[in-house]
Amino acid sequence: MLELSDIHTYYDHIHALKGVSLTVNEGEIVALIGGNGAGKTTTLRTISGMMKPRTGSMTFEGQTIAGIPAHHIMQKGISHVPEGRRIFKDMTVRENLDVGAYTVTDRALIENRIQEGFGFFPRLKEREHQLGGTMSGGEQQMLAIARALMVAPRLLLLDEPSMGLSPLFVEAIFDIIVKLNKERGTTVLLVEQNANMALQIAHRAYVLQTGEIKLSGNAADIAQDESVRKAYLGDE
Amino acid sequence: MELSTLLPFLANVIVGGLVLGFVYAIIALGYTMVYGVLQLINFAHSEVFITGAVVGFEVFRVLAPVNMNGYLKLLIALLAAMIISGLLNVVIERLAYRPLRNAPKLVPLITAIGVSLILQDVLRVIEGFQGRFDLTYTLPAGFAAKFCAVGSSCESLGNFLRQIGVDVQLKDVILVVVALVSLGVLNYLVNRTRLGKAIRAVAQDRVTAGLMGIDANRMISATFLIGGALGGISGVLFGMKFGTVNAYSGFDPGIIAFTAAVLGGIGSIPGAVLGGLTLGVIQNLIGVMNVFGGALGIANLEAIDASYQRIGAFIVLVLILIFKPTGLLGKSNVEKV
Amino acid sequence: QTTIKIASLSPLSGGQSDLGTQIRNGAQLAVNEYKAQFKKLGFDLVLVPYDDQADPATGTAAARKIAADRQILAVVGTLNSGVAIPASAALVSSKVAMVSPANTANGVTDRGLSNMNRIVARDDAQGPAGANFISGTLKAKKAYVLNDKTAYGEGLAKEVEKALKAKGVTVTANEGTEEKSDFSSIVAKIKLANPDAIYFGGIYNQVGVFIKQLREAGINTPVVGGDGLDSGELPVIVGEANANNIYFTTVAAPISALPAAKVFATNYKKTFNDDAQGFGAFGYDAAKVVVQGVLNAVRANGNKAPTRAQVESAIRKGSFTGLLSGNVSFNSAGDRKAATLYVMNVTAGKFKLSTSIPVKPAKQ
Amino acid sequence: MLEVAGVTKVFGGLTAVNDVTMNIPDRSIVSVIGPNGAGKTTFFNMITGIYEPTRGTIRLDGRELVGLRPDQVTEAGIARTFQNIRLFSTMTSEENIMVGRHSRLKSGFLDAVLRTKKFHDGEQEARDAARIMLDFVGLGKWRNELATNLPYGDQRKLEIARALATTPKLILLDEPAAGMNPRETEDLKALIRRIRDELGVTVCLIEHDMRLVMTLSEHITVLDYGSLIAEGKPHQVRNDPRVMEAYLGRGAAAGDYGKEERPHA
Amino acid sequence: MTAATLKRPKATGPDRTVLLVLFFIVTSAFLLLSHNGDMLQQLGALGNALRNPIVEALMVSLFLANILFAYLWRAAPWAKALVGIGSLLFVLPMAGREDTSLLDLSIQIMIFAALALGLNIVVGLAGLLDLGYVAFFAVGAYTWGIVGSPRFAEILKYFGENPGGTNSGTLAIGLVLTAVTAASMVYINRLTARTAPTATTAWSFRLASVGLVAGVILTVRALLVLLAPQADGVAGGLNAGFFWLFLALSIFAAAAVGVLIGLPVLKLKGDYLAIITLGLGEVIRVLANNLDLYSGGSQGITPIKSASVPWFDSLAGALGFSEDQYYLLFLYVLVLIMIGLILTVNIRLDKSRIGRAWIAIRDDEVAAQAMGVPLMQTKLIAFATGASFAGVMGMIFAAKQQFISPESFVLNQSIAILSMVILGGMGSFPGVILGATVVTLLNLRILPGLGEATANLGIPQQVNPGQLQRLIFGAILVTMMLLRPEGLLPNRRRQLELHHEDNQEDESAQGNAGALTNASGDVYSAGLAPVKEDDKAGGSR
Numbered sequence A: 001m002l003e004l005s006d007i008h009t010y011y012d013h014i015h016a017l018k019g020v021s022l023t024v025n026e027g028e029i030v031a032l033i034g035g036n037g038a039g040k041t042t043t044l045r046t047i048s049g050m051m052k053p054r055t056g057s058m059t060f061e062g063q064t065i066a067g068i069p070a071h072h073i074m075q076k077g078i079s080h081v082p083e084g085r086r087i088f089k090d091m092t093v094r095e096n097l098d099v100g101a102y103t104v105t106d107r108a109l110i111e112n113r114i115q116e117g118f119g120f121f122p123r124l125k126e127r128e129h130q131l132g133g134t135m136s137g138g139e140q141q142m143l144a145i146a147r148a149l150m151v152a153p154r155l156l157l158l159d160e161p162s163m164g165l166s167p168l169f170v171e172a173i174f175d176i177i178v179k180l181n182k183e184r185g186t187t188v189l190l191v192e193q194n195a196n197m198a199l200q201i202a203h204r205a206y207v208l209q210t211g212e213i214k215l216s217g218n219a220a221d222i223a224q225d226e227s228v229r230k231a232y233l234g235d236e
Numbered sequence B: 001m002e003l004s005t006l007l008p009f010l011a012n013v014i015v016g017g018l019v020l021g022f023v024y025a026i027i028a029l030g031y032t033m034v035y036g037v038l039q040l041i042n043f044a045h046s047e048v049f050i051t052g053a054v055v056g057f058e059v060f061r062v063l064a065p066v067n068m069n070g071y072l073k074l075l076i077a078l079l080a081a082m083i084i085s086g087l088l089n090v091v092i093e094r095l096a097y098r099p100l101r102n103a104p105k106l107v108p109l110i111t112a113i114g115v116s117l118i119l120q121d122v123l124r125v126i127e128g129f130q131g132r133f134d135l136t137y138t139l140p141a142g143f144a145a146k147f148c149a150v151g152s153s154c155e156s157l158g159n160f161l162r163q164i165g166v167d168v169q170l171k172d173v174i175l176v177v178v179a180l181v182s183l184g185v186l187n188y189l190v191n192r193t194r195l196g197k198a199i200r201a202v203a204q205d206r207v208t209a210g211l212m213g214i215d216a217n218r219m220i221s222a223t224f225l226i227g228g229a230l231g232g233i234s235g236v237l238f239g240m241k242f243g244t245v246n247a248y249s250g251f252d253p254g255i256i257a258f259t260a261a262v263l264g265g266i267g268s269i270p271g272a273v274l275g276g277l278t279l280g281v282i283q284n285l286i287g288v289m290n291v292f293g294g295a296l297g298i299a300n301l302e303a304i305d306a307s308y309q310r311i312g313a314f315i316v317l318v319l320i321l322i323f324k325p326t327g328l329l330g331k332s333n334v335e336k337v
Numbered sequence C: 001q002t003t004i005k006i007a008s009l010s011p012l013s014g015g016q017s018d019l020g021t022q023i024r025n026g027a028q029l030a031v032n033e034y035k036a037q038f039k040k041l042g043f044d045l046v047l048v049p050y051d052d053q054a055d056p057a058t059g060t061a062a063a064r065k066i067a068a069d070r071q072i073l074a075v076v077g078t079l080n081s082g083v084a085i086p087a088s089a090a091l092v093s094s095k096v097a098m099v100s101p102a103n104t105a106n107g108v109t110d111r112g113l114s115n116m117n118r119i120v121a122r123d124d125a126q127g128p129a130g131a132n133f134i135s136g137t138l139k140a141k142k143a144y145v146l147n148d149k150t151a152y153g154e155g156l157a158k159e160v161e162k163a164l165k166a167k168g169v170t171v172t173a174n175e176g177t178e179e180k181s182d183f184s185s186i187v188a189k190i191k192l193a194n195p196d197a198i199y200f201g202g203i204y205n206q207v208g209v210f211i212k213q214l215r216e217a218g219i220n221t222p223v224v225g226g227d228g229l230d231s232g233e234l235p236v237i238v239g240e241a242n243a244n245n246i247y248f249t250t251v252a253a254p255i256s257a258l259p260a261a262k263v264f265a266t267n268y269k270k271t272f273n274d275d276a277q278g279f280g281a282f283g284y285d286a287a288k289v290v291v292q293g294v295l296n297a298v299r300a301n302g303n304k305a306p307t308r309a310q311v312e313s314a315i316r317k318g319s320f321t322g323l324l325s326g327n328v329s330f331n332s333a334g335d336r337k338a339a340t341l342y343v344m345n346v347t348a349g350k351f352k353l354s355t356s357i358p359v360k361p362a363k364q
Numbered sequence D: 001m002l003e004v005a006g007v008t009k010v011f012g013g014l015t016a017v018n019d020v021t022m023n024i025p026d027r028s029i030v031s032v033i034g035p036n037g038a039g040k041t042t043f044f045n046m047i048t049g050i051y052e053p054t055r056g057t058i059r060l061d062g063r064e065l066v067g068l069r070p071d072q073v074t075e076a077g078i079a080r081t082f083q084n085i086r087l088f089s090t091m092t093s094e095e096n097i098m099v100g101r102h103s104r105l106k107s108g109f110l111d112a113v114l115r116t117k118k119f120h121d122g123e124q125e126a127r128d129a130a131r132i133m134l135d136f137v138g139l140g141k142w143r144n145e146l147a148t149n150l151p152y153g154d155q156r157k158l159e160i161a162r163a164l165a166t167t168p169k170l171i172l173l174d175e176p177a178a179g180m181n182p183r184e185t186e187d188l189k190a191l192i193r194r195i196r197d198e199l200g201v202t203v204c205l206i207e208h209d210m211r212l213v214m215t216l217s218e219h220i221t222v223l224d225y226g227s228l229i230a231e232g233k234p235h236q237v238r239n240d241p242r243v244m245e246a247y248l249g250r251g252a253a254a255g256d257y258g259k260e261e262r263p264h265a
Numbered sequence E: 001m002t003a004a005t006l007k008r009p010k011a012t013g014p015d016r017t018v019l020l021v022l023f024f025i026v027t028s029a030f031l032l033l034s035h036n037g038d039m040l041q042q043l044g045a046l047g048n049a050l051r052n053p054i055v056e057a058l059m060v061s062l063f064l065a066n067i068l069f070a071y072l073w074r075a076a077p078w079a080k081a082l083v084g085i086g087s088l089l090f091v092l093p094m095a096g097r098e099d100t101s102l103l104d105l106s107i108q109i110m111i112f113a114a115l116a117l118g119l120n121i122v123v124g125l126a127g128l129l130d131l132g133y134v135a136f137f138a139v140g141a142y143t144w145g146i147v148g149s150p151r152f153a154e155i156l157k158y159f160g161e162n163p164g165g166t167n168s169g170t171l172a173i174g175l176v177l178t179a180v181t182a183a184s185m186v187y188i189n190r191l192t193a194r195t196a197p198t199a200t201t202a203w204s205f206r207l208a209s210v211g212l213v214a215g216v217i218l219t220v221r222a223l224l225v226l227l228a229p230q231a232d233g234v235a236g237g238l239n240a241g242f243f244w245l246f247l248a249l250s251i252f253a254a255a256a257v258g259v260l261i262g263l264p265v266l267k268l269k270g271d272y273l274a275i276i277t278l279g280l281g282e283v284i285r286v287l288a289n290n291l292d293l294y295s296g297g298s299q300g301i302t303p304i305k306s307a308s309v310p311w312f313d314s315l316a317g318a319l320g321f322s323e324d325q326y327y328l329l330f331l332y333v334l335v336l337i338m339i340g341l342i343l344t345v346n347i348r349l350d351k352s353r354i355g356r357a358w359i360a361i362r363d364d365e366v367a368a369q370a371m372g373v374p375l376m377q378t379k380l381i382a383f384a385t386g387a388s389f390a391g392v393m394g395m396i397f398a399a400k401q402q403f404i405s406p407e408s409f410v411l412n413q414s415i416a417i418l419s420m421v422i423l424g425g426m427g428s429f430p431g432v433i434l435g436a437t438v439v440t441l442l443n444l445r446i447l448p449g450l451g452e453a454t455a456n457l458g459i460p461q462q463v464n465p466g467q468l469q470r471l472i473f474g475a476i477l478v479t480m481m482l483l484r485p486e487g488l489l490p491n492r493r494r495q496l497e498l499h500h501e502d503n504q505e506d507e508s509a510q511g512n513a514g515a516l517t518n519a520s521g522d523v524y525s526a527g528l529a530p531v532k533e534d535d536k537a538g539g540s541r
């Protein structure tokens, strides 16, 4: 479904991705793990078109998407929950969801999905008319996820969805991911610091280190890998 | 002085201020739209709007000998001005602001000033080739007449106005109507349509808007188109109301209109309108302070004459902003830390 | 061939460039007229226009540049008294004579500079003339005075106010306004005050808009002004139908009244593809004074290029003829000895000479 | 040391913090936990003067803090970090920390213009402090790098270093471990201990990472819907049914948090 | 460290000592030549070519470029010193002796450079957009303009005729009131620095400030009345010896006005601040236009004295200057010294606790405050410092022009100064000076020169460059900003930031903006101030 090969991305002179190649197959949950500054966020940004790779090729369902503007990529069915949530601060919760459904034109469908989002995160319903910017960190995270689901994406890019969420919600989030994947067949590329849980729900995983893929394989295998356990899972 | 003369006087001053306020309001909307999406004080808007005035002038001039309904002429003038000012604004954005999207905020401010200077001379040269500097509108017959004059079909309304001492011309009424209609349309566009929502999303976070499938550049162009079209309308209204414009006459009303936008809460559409009306009325009231000073026998008030009109408005602005730091209708934009 | 330069100093860009350009163009025509004559004497006469943007600081800077170019012997300018005052001060030490086609403010010559001259009347003549007209011809008992808050307009309005009061006319107000478009509050006040006459010290494109709104509000009170109103654009702005009952004092005879002026107007139109206006004629006259002054100095110097000092005194001492506005000679302060003030009357958009008043500066 | 009594914060109709009372003893490490939107950050904002409490008092060593501006609170001895990192983006790491020294430097306008001894001493002191703090949090190599160029986790540490540079008595950390992997969280844990042990600074933190909270805290306060629902030692809180229900969720009962270490209490 | 980031760009490339000196000699020679009327007369055709205004403007520009190159190029220190000192202290004054317009131009450039440096503190460092900056310039100009001209005698006369019950007792009351209120303000300030401000402290502070203003007014009034009998003695204005006193006073007056204006408005954010300063700038201009007694209203004030420094005059005389040029040369030297001082103050402040605090609040107000930076105080210092530079330059401007009127202090001037700052490179001192030089050169020399040179070429007047100065200037402004958005000599900080963001942009121009960096604290964003009572920020009362 998604295929990156030899992608190089830069921030000014900082060479953030040094030839990343990875594949995400239809219906999979793929975890991308790695330490701080490894380039996980950059990878997702490159895929969704927030950043342009300097070299390398990138295809989604066979069509090349490298260098295409973000709004076109999104219209192909890729949704991105960005790092830092990036809620529209001066819009209410409902308006945020509405904008999330910009490419959907059917009012009834939009309303349906909003209700669905409220179902996932009841707190959002309570705060339907609160400004996004005044929501607490965790509440914003919920909103960001619900917003990305408004278009019923075929590929969902999640950048640390559990960040800032309370333990109860961390579990809920992972449940939702699994549910989406199982019931709707949504493909997920998941970046997580909470690698333990990520590897539990993922089918496959990649380990990124200073801009390069260091390891890839079955999630279960990766979870057992000695170096991974030491470096990312906090095992002594 | 008696109340019976002072009251109609006051009514006139306020009505005059309101009409003026509507002109400011529509100019202010052009600033506010652009500010809302790029946080840029579009200094070139004063020339975009004067371009509208020039277009209006040309339309009326060319159509003057044509025997045609005056309202139709006005409509043509408005449409032409909207199109030309709108497109001009889009082109300005494309050439002078878009390449600087990622530069510090003040950089496009300077190019805006540059564009403003360029346009001033360009307009002057264009009209100069025809030997014109001050452009005086030739309005359709009757526009300058009293509204609902004695003998007209709406005489009774006119009588009522005359009774309370309010003295308006047909063109003032037209102006207010056109302004209100434009406001209504704009409000619908921004608050009720997908386009409006997308523009607001782009205004807050271009990148994330892109992730939502919104083409930020198109939305920004659309905003400039709308803002420019409003500028075109305001230009024609301005020319129609005051009769004469030249290439340089956008600066002053531009500054005041931007002030109005700020007073109302910059970025807010109802705010711009409220700000425009407030400034219009306050300006006029300050302009007649000396009359009240005379009537009440307060010497210090008497010294405040029309030369204080403009700074009076600024002082009111200062006072209002001290108590409402984000303007009359500005969101209090509480930042969550 | 030695080059002799005459400079013009007036606003060529910005909101007053319309008037400033008239001065420059008028001066250009005068220079063109004399080119041949100078050529015969072995001189190349050229006009170098300088732009003061109607701003005193820019004007001073330009004046210093003029001072530095030794080929420039004299200056025609400026438009604005506010610029003339500092500019002439910057030129006085290098003895570059200035002949102003437009500056009426008293302060322009009151400082007694040896280089500053003007061919227009002073505001302390123009003001009383306007006041006389108001109290005498218009028989007004109550007048409303307005000004544009510039050195010129306010200075003139003050003179008018003083003269009106001396004549026992009630002056309801002397009010300043920088507003250029909306006069609704002032119109309302005038309606309330109901004066017999209005005086506005200002320039036509502001005053015109004011009169238009005044008339549209149904107030037909006579409006009187100064030389700032002397422009064919005035009735256009006011609207022909409304352009009634307007009077202004000016120092140049109306173009239509003089055959010479007619030629000038055609020439102007031909050369610049634009209509000549009052200040064009003034610029022409002022330049003529300068050029004749230079010519006199050349002759006195045995047909050799004169010094600036020679030109300065030739201008101050000489008497000049063949001008559109009559003959010119200056008193010791640089004021025109015998100027004529014309009172013009605008009726149905047409200018008509109402009266002409000979004026003499206090000093001779 | 810090005594918070009955603080309440109302936003429009919403009571974000409701009558919370809490004492932080000197040289302790305490935590505030609670579900998303419970009012934890708001609580911090009130202590540091960013919001003014609707009701209640806040005292630091007996001195009333309510009504002070944030900079005065800092001067009084409370420093903080932010949930969403807020570094000075056009400054280097070192400069960021030097700003932290602001309230401790006394050289004024004239000192700066005249380059008095006081000024030079102050600058030297600030630079030294910056170096010490950078080394303390292990960011020495980033000294001359623009703050925005640092990886996320390091930015969090830089924020801590900047806060420490104000020589606080108490430091408030808002989700310091967010965005860190378990390995990095371990390092952070050590850092926080050193802040208390080596610098003698009292620490109060908000965190959702229960491993960190349970192993580090000497005392935990739990908020839910703005109200205090439980407090006490980690094991008490962990086993409080209300906390489990509102916050920890199913997994918590199994007690898989803080297995490795017991808080030394 | 701060110093490191602000060091001038490392001069790289080959050593250009020889080139520099050569360039200096050649341009100096041309400058001296092209401004010497006598020589030009003798040179015939070459003289005429050199006299061409464009050529002349070019000569001046190239000559000034000397100083820029001396700054930028890698060259021996002695060469740099030679070029710097030689240009500024020798060649320029000598050329100016022949052509005072050069002195005038140089003074004007430096006045604008100082103004730009002052505005740079406010806008570039502290991130406060001030569109009314010219007001402080006006305050300085009028401070001296009023007392250093016949205006002063007029004012004294007026007060002599209208004492209105003022006597020496009033002076005493005024002085006491001033002292008491000032002291209590200091005291309250001290108090609230330690404890929470209460309604009482807030109101008593306000009361005290009103008292202070009243006290100052009373004192000044009393002084004027008491001095009234001396009116005849100062018919032409105060003795020029007071120039120095007023040089100091103009600094304080402008700074005080800065604080007065700043106190109520500095709470506002971003463009709210911009428009309110714009308004207050207009207020000051209109007041100058209306308070005829003090300011001469629209007629302005003239003639204004300059300082008289006998030994300097004799020095100037010895150097061959004519008497009427003495004051220009004097002001030239004075402004040179001033700009040196201002630059030093700037650099020193920037590399200090205060400079860091400015940049901190520009980057993120909330975080800065949380780090112990008092917002109001820090902003006020920026405002007052910027204002004081403008004040002193206003005074020099008044002395140079010998005439001031409200027209010189219009909004457009503020905008022009802002464009100098940004064109040169916000936050960069050499950049800002260069920006001021370029804009002033363009406006006073190059564009007018273009107009003059083309005046007689038969170009239709509508498109004659002389009348298209705005267009040309605007086009240059736009082009330069598009080509170098970071400014001509960018601040390293800014440059890093900008390039940083630049590179993230995918070239399809799909907006991804600087928003990618967590630039949460953009100073120019619209207001963030809490308004509702219940979410008032702690510091707001």
Ligand SMILES: Nc1ncnc2c1ncn2[C@@H]1O[C@H](COP(=O)(O)OP(=O)(O)OP(=O)(O)O)[C@@H](O)[C@H]1O
Pocket (backbone or CB within 6 Å): A011, A014, A016, A034, A035, A036, A037, A038, A039, A040, A041, A042, A043, A083, D148, D149, D150, D151, D152, D153, D179, E516, E517, E518
């Ligand atoms: N906005 C930026 N500007 C400059 N460099 C950046 C920026 N964002 C990230 N980088 C750099 O790019 C590299 C990769 O960063 P990235 O954010 O992709 O890492 P990450 O794996 O998501 O880390 P984290 O776990 O901290 O989120 C890092 O070295 C980082 O310093």
Ligand SMILES: Nc1ncnc2c1ncn2[C@@H]1O[C@H](COP(=O)(O)OP(=O)(O)OP(=O)(O)O)[C@@H](O)[C@H]1O
Pocket (backbone or CB within 6 Å): A130, A134, A135, A136, A137, A138, A139, A164, B334, B335, B336, D011, D014, D016, D034, D035, D036, D037, D038, D039, D040, D041, D042, D043, D083, E535
């Ligand atoms: N300025 C504000 N205006 C309105 N509501 C606010 C404001 N600030 C916070 N809130 C609300 O108050 C509640 C408490 O917010 P707070 O940020 O303190 O939560 P938190 O405990 O820090 O949550 P999290 O763990 O998700 O960061 C939230 O529901 C939030 O939406």
Ligand SMILES: CC(C)C[C@H](N)C(=O)O
Pocket (backbone or CB within 6 Å): C019, C079, C080, C081, C082, C102, C103, C104, C105, C151, C152, C202, C203, C227, C228, C229
């Ligand atoms: C009418 C104006 C354009 C000129 C005026 N007479 C002056 O002295 O300034």
Ligand SMILES: [Mg+2]
Pocket (backbone or CB within 6 Å): A040, A041, A042, A083, A159, D152
């Ligand atoms: Mg990341």
Ligand SMILES: [Mg+2]
Pocket (backbone or CB within 6 Å): A136, A137, A138, D040, D041, D042, D083
């Ligand atoms: Mg929080």
